Every structure is written in C-alpha cells, then in structure tokens.
Amino acid sequence: MPLQTRQLAGSVTTTTGTATTANADCTLCGAPNYVWLFRAALNSAPLVNPEVALEGEATCYEHSDKRAIAACQRCGRFVCQICSVEFGSEVLCPSCVAGGKVASARLIPSLPMFDSIALIVPLGALILYPFTIIAAPASLVLSLLKWKQPISPVRRNRWRFVLAILISLTMVALWIWGIIYFVALARRVGTQ
DSSP states (O other): OOOEEEEETTEEEEEOSSEEEEEEEOTTTOOEEEEEEEHHHHSOOOOOOOOBOOTTSOBOSSOTTBBOOEEOTTTOOEEOTTTOEEETTEEEOHHHHHTTOSTTOOOOSOOOOHHHHHHHHHHHHTTTGGGHHHHHHHHHHHHHHSTTSOOOSSOOOSHHHHHHHHHHHHHHHHHHHHHHHHHHHHHHHHHO
16 A cells, blocks of 8 residues: 655654554653554544333443443443443443453353442451451451442442441451550559
C-alpha cells in the first residue's frame, strides 16, 4: 500500500493501510511523542438504540428500562445492547471488562457473597469469644479487599460490608481495651 504523508500542527503524519502514525508534542511539557492511531478510531460506529423492555422481560443490570439481550458469561448479569461487550465468542458486562479479568473470563454461575461472609465471620466468632481476636481483623481485611468487586449477579448494596466493618472495629477496640486494662491491673497488683 502506498504511504501518504501530510503535515499536521507541526508534526509529520504517515498513513498506511491500517494505522496512522504521527509525531506530536505534549501541550503541557513539550516532550515529543510518537502516536499510532488506527483507522477504526477514525470511523464512527453506528448508533445503538436498545429496545425498551416490556413487562415481564429481563432487563439490563445497568439500564432497568432496557431489554436484556444476553447474560454476562463471567458474572451472569443481564446486559442490554449498549452494555454488552463481545469478547471473542463470549458476551461480557462492562464491570467484568473494567475489572481486567477479560483474559480469564469464563462462565461463573454464582459469585461468593463476600459481604455476607464478612458479616457472618465476626458474628459467628461471638459463640466462642476467644476466636474474635482472629475473626474481627479477618472480617475487616475481607471487607476492605472485596469492597469494589461485584457483590453478586443480582443488584445488592454494601450495607453488610459496612456493618461487618463496624462490628469488626468494635471487637478490635474491645480487645485492645481489654489488653490495656489487664496489663494495668497486673502492674497494680505487682506493685502492691
């Protein structure tokens, strides 16, 4: 294919059959940059108008008024025509694509409900009180690590995480207070 060259804002642009390359200077610091722009970026995509969901039809996870056309093959959420992302032969939701786990995308019929686990761990440890010294920090760490991950294929909120964090912080504070109290008590008894 023949190369086409043109001058653009002080930079030389060369176009091949698949990509446009250019030298451009940064507008903030003036550093030179080498840019590749593929032709697909210059083509405008057709506008997508998803259909409105009728009563009784499955709706999109993000757009509750739009009809679902598929289910995400990673998390199971229903997606409309706007939200569906085709990755090879699979259809994924934007959350799974944004999560960076596209390469390992596969059908997962259910997700572990980490919010419920984070709440049950410290409450269950109350049965055998000494285990709260391990369960409270574990629940706190689990809540903080899993906060941004999808909670479940169905729409839920994060109140269980919030409650688990509050219970865990209370347990940790009680353990710290108890240790300080008994150390001070032991010192008083030892000095008498």
